[in-house]
Amino acid sequence: MVTDTAGRARPGFLTTLGRAGRALWWFWKGVTGESKYDAYVAHERAAHPDRVPMTAREYWRCVYSEQDANPGARCC
Incomplete structure (x- = not known):
């Protein structure tokens, strides 16, 4: 996990991409x-x-x- 300048944990690119993918899949299931x-x-x-x-x-x-x-x- 990546940290910001204050030392707080920040989600990495793959974590963000995974969340976006799950959100898109959830949306698509609702549409269909x-x-x-x-x-x-x-x-x-x-x-x-x-x-x-x-x-x-x-x-x-x-x-x-x-x-x-x-x-x-x-x-x-």
Whole structure:
């Protein structure tokens, strides 16, 4: 770890790059909706530990069929 002129520890370039990469990955998962599946799995494991969560493919199939059946305020 690098220190500044006052002797305080400063994160190095690779640490900063790693943080930026993790932030970008977190953002990308939110944009693509992958974080919704992660939240579903976390909920299932916490609230229903006896059930096996749906696979990602099953989850998205269920989400899309629900959207098609109940379009709500969508325009299309």
